[in-house]
Amino acid sequence: MTDFAERRRMMVDTQVRPSDVTKYPIIEALLAVPREEFVPDAQREGAYADRNMDLGGNRTLIEARTLAKMLDALDIQSDELVLDVGCGLGYSTAVAARLAVMVIGVEEDETMSVDAQSQLSEVGADNAIVHVGPLTDGAAEHGPYDVILVQGGVEELPDSLLAQLKDGGRIAVIFMTGALGEVKIGYKRGEQISWRFAFNAGAAVLPGFARKPEFAL
Structure with a gap:
């Protein structure tokens, strides 16, 4: 029988701490949330691998190092x-909820969103809900937000999401x-966003976040 709790500890000790993530609340959240419960059943054994995981439907479970x-x-x-x-099956939402x-997760795949909400309830994330709708629309009715996380690659970021962020x-x-x-x-x-580079990482570009082709006459 697989000892997922031990794999969780190894994930934190070999992927997260060496990346200079040491804040206790983040470490505690990663140790507490069962990552294997937020992936397709066939991929449970690979849930703690040091890589992005394809969840299907153009959704990615971002590697623990990047999320942390x-x-x-x-x-x-x-x-x-x-x-x-782009919360997919809800792992990042469950971690952030701690x-x-x-936390409002946004997922446009209805089947995935139902599974995510069910699993969030299973792990006791009662302060998290999944909003079903286009990822680029966010969930303005629940905002504005102190923090926005995008769970996938972005080439162009829609103004509709930035508008849902609180001043400050x-x-x-x-990107x-x-x-x-x-x-x-x-x-x-105010109405301005100032960007600061944090670190290098990659992920598949989310639906709606690809750069639109430029047409030249």
Whole structure:
């Protein structure tokens, strides 16, 4: 029988801590949330591998190192409201829910969203819900948000998401240029977003976040 709790500890000790993520709330959340419960059954054995996992439907379970470093850079506080875009089967939402007062996951795949909400309930994430709708639309009716996380690659970020960020809020995005990606943290001041490079990482580009082709006459 697989000892997933031991694999969770190994994930934190070999993937997360060596990446200079040491904040106790993040470590505790990663140790507490059973990652294997948020992947397709056929992929449970690979849930703790040091790589992005394809969940199907153009959704990615981002490697633990990348998610942890994003959370570290965002420094989510216990009284903050979080929007988790492209939450897939809900793992990132469950982890963020242990840091924030409330997390709204956004998923446009209806089957995936039902599974995510069910699993969030199973692990006791009562302060997390899954909103069904286009990823690029976010969930404005529940906002504005202190923090926005985007769970996948982005070539172009829609203004509709940035509009849902509070003044003083932060957003973490994996900006992809071809096969290369950079995680940047955006800080909103008034109507302006200032971006700071955080670290290199990559992920498949989410539906709706690809760069639109330019037509020239």
